[in-house]
Amino acid sequence: MPSLMNKESGWSDEVFSVLQNMGIRQVAYVPDAGHARIIELCQSDSHMRAVSLTTEEEGVALLAGAWLGGERGVLLMQSSGVGNCINMLAMIQECRIPFLTLIAMRGEWGEFNPWQVPMGQATGGLLRDMGVIVYRPDTTEQLMGAVNAAAQLAFAANRAVAVLISQQIIGFKNWQK
Amino acid sequence: MTPQDEITLDRREAVARILEDRGDALLITGLGSTTWDAAAVGDYPRNFYLWGAMGGAALLGLGVALAQPHRRVLVITGDGEMLMGLGGLATIAVQRPGNLSVVVIDNESYGETGMQKTHTHHGVDLAGLAAAAGFPTSRTIYSRGELEETVSLLYEACGPVFAVVKVEATVAPTVLPPRDGPYLRDRFRGAVLGDGASE
Numbered sequence: 001m002p003s004l005m006n007k008e009s010g011w012s013d014e015v016f017s018v019l020q021n022m023g024i025r026q027v028a029y030v031p032d033a034g035h036a037r038i039i040e041l042c043q044s045d046s047h048m049r050a051v052s053l054t055t056e057e058e059g060v061a062l063l064a065g066a067w068l069g070g071e072r073g074v075l076l077m078q079s080s081g082v083g084n085c086i087n088m089l090a091m092i093q094e095c096r097i098p099f100l101t102l103i104a105m106r107g108e109w110g111e112f113n114p115w116q117v118p119m120g121q122a123t124g125g126l127l128r129d130m131g132v133i134v135y136r137p138d139t140t141e142q143l144m145g146a147v148n149a150a151a152q153l154a155f156a157a158n159r160a161v162a163v164l165i166s167q168q169i170i171g172f173k174n175w176q177k
Numbered sequence: 178m179t180p181q182d183e184i185t186l187d188r189r190e191a192v193a194r195i196l197e198d199r200g201d202a203l204l205i206t207g208l209g210s211t212t213w214d215a216a217a218v219g220d221y222p223r224n225f226y227l228w229g230a231m232g233g234a235a236l237l238g239l240g241v242a243l244a245q246p247h248r249r250v251l252v253i254t255g256d257g258e259m260l261m262g263l264g265g266l267a268t269i270a271v272q273r274p275g276n277l278s279v280v281v282i283d284n285e286s287y288g289e290t291g292m293q294k295t296h297t298h299h300g301v302d303l304a305g306l307a308a309a310a311g312f313p314t315s316r317t318i319y320s321r322g323e324l325e326e327t328v329s330l331l332y333e334a335c336g337p338v339f340a341v342v343k344v345e346a347t348v349a350p351t352v353l354p355p356r357d358g359p360y361l362r363d364r365f366r367g368a369v370l371g372d373g374a375s376e
Binding site: 025026049051052054055057058059060061062063065066067068069070071073079088090091094095096103119 | 188191203205225226228229230231232233234236237240241242243244245262264266268269272353358359361362365366369370373
């Protein structure tokens with residue numbers, strides 16, 4: 001397991017139960033340490049298909065196909081992966097396909113790696129530019145409500161919605177491991 | 178490089194031959210010429226055309242195939258479109274969807290932008306890449322005879338199946354299918370899901 005300082009990851013189990021209750025079937029991911037627990041839970045759920053990607057834009061196309069075929073999905077990625085998705089998100093916007101993504105933030109609260117900062121700072125703005133509605137809970141308590149509301153908005157109102165999971169919630173990466 | 182004198186197949190004839198046997202298979206086409214090829218055969222609700230999202234056709238097909246495991250899903254795309262999403266071959270091979278076939282209509286050119294040569298013209302072997310990724314069936318087709326032998330595999334072999342069809346670098350007349358995203362989306366979902374499409 002990746003080492004994360006300062007935080008416990010009990011929120012992961014609660015987020016996973018929201019995904020279960022929303023009937024999520026395809027879980028596409030490029031891993032982030034902050035998503036490690038959720039990915040494990042999805043992989044062990046017989047109703048979910050965890051799909052490991054080589055790049056995040058594959059997940060946008062995959063989930064468009066999933067919904068066209070009658071299944072709901074979610075894309076789990078790190079903020080640095082949002083840049084890889086931009087052109088593929090044009091399809092989501094033009095076709096108004098429900099799209100839910102949970103993004104583990106890097107490059108913001110207490111970041112150690114300067115190379116993460118440009119994309120982390122640009123993440124919310126870029127998503128909004130591509131027509132994605134952005135929720136940004138600041139606390140673990142707000143996170144569950146945000147994921148639930150985002151899933152409702154995505155699948156009931158046919159919208160693209162991203163939940164940015166702050167490093168305040170995930171914790172810092174431990175570089176002294 | 179493929180010797181051009183080995184390439185005798187016409188793209189429109191090849192796509193028409195492949196789709197002749199499609200039955201109730203679902204069809205995804207990539208941005209550009211392969212969408213016109215499919216439209217020239219006929220526009221149907223079980224077709225979903227990518228008018229953008231270059232590099233996404235095969236992965237969109239994977240999503241449909243995983244959601245509809247009892248239906249055959251056929252992706253027909255071009256060499257330029259496939260080259261933009263090569264990593265997806267690895268993702269598809271790892272998921273191993275038995276009901277997915279990916280066909281690349283390979284004219285070794287970017288047909289919509291002035292026929293600039295793609296990497297396949299310079300020897301990049303897409304079928305070899307798919308086989309190396311783990312596709313259990315992957316082949317390159319140069320002749321009508323090889324195409325005839327392969328069509329049944331596209332619909333019946335346990336997938337994922339990958340086939341590159343080498344075609345002449347000729348420009349066929351543009352045949353435009355519908356392009357409005359919500360229309361294509363609703364029509365496809367209605368064809369696949371029936372009354373469940375509004376859920």
